[in-house]
Amino acid sequence: MISTSDRQDAVKLIDEARAEGARLQTACAELGIGTNTYRRWVRGDQAARPEAVRPVPRHALSPEERLQVLEICHRPEFASLPPGQIVPRLLDEEGRYVASESSYYRILREHGEQHHRGRTRAPRPKGDPQRHRVTRSNTCWSWDVVRHEAPWKRAVMKEHCRWSVAADQ
Numbered sequence: 001m002i003s004t005s006d007r008q009d010a011v012k013l014i015d016e017a018r019a020e021g022a023r024l025q026t027a028c029a030e031l032g033i034g035t036n037t038y039r040r041w042v043r044g045d046q047a048a049r050p051e052a053v054r055p056v057p058r059h060a061l062s063p064e065e066r067l068q069v070l071e072i073c074h075r076p077e078f079a080s081l082p083p084g085q086i087v088p089r090l091l092d093e094e095g096r097y098v099a100s101e102s103s104y105y106r107i108l109r110e111h112g113e114q115h116h117r118g119r120t121r122a123p124r125p126k127g128d129p130q131r132h133r134v135t136r137s138n139t140c141w142s143w144d145v146v147r148h149e150a151p152w153k154r155a156v157m158k159e160h161c162r163w164s165v166a167a168d169q
Contacts, residue, residue, distance in 0.1 A: 007041045010033065010038075011038065011042055013031065014027045014028060061103060061107075065098060068098055069099050069103065069104055069107045070108075070113075072086065072090065072098060073086065073104065073113070078090075080119055083104035083105050087099075087100070
């Protein structure tokens with residue numbers, strides 16, 4: 001966010017340019033801001049935006065509904081399932097729709113329960129590629145694929161085996 005002093009400096013520069021005959025849109029474009037932004041800065045509406053009190057949407061889940069979502073996720077038959085499977089299964093088996101899949105994820109994340117759910121193993125971070133150290137000949141073999149250009153419109157692939165030896169120093 002742009003600081004108040006920078007905003008005031010920008011407004012002064014634009015006002016000076018307009019006093020010398022420049023158009024508002026051109027002066028704002030020089031500073032990289034829009035004309036609506038300039039007008040908002042002149043009115044002074046921008047200062048309280050981060051601290052503004054925003055109303056709760058009418059369709060937001062009530063605290064009781066949020067607790068109901070957590071209780072459903074804690075039930076033994078749903079404890080190991082992700083929300084993408086809980087919502088349709090709950091609708092099929094019980095004919096209930098409490099909240100959307102994304103709401104389930106959001107509520108679980110807010111309560112620190114959004115982790116790997118299910119019987120499969122949790123994903124592990126990939127490490128660095130495996131490195132091989134060759135200390136003598138005939139210990140590390142690899143395949144090398146070389147692309148050769150042909151005079152006609154197709155390429156011929158050639159595979160050959162080669163071995164490499166590296167000595168420690």
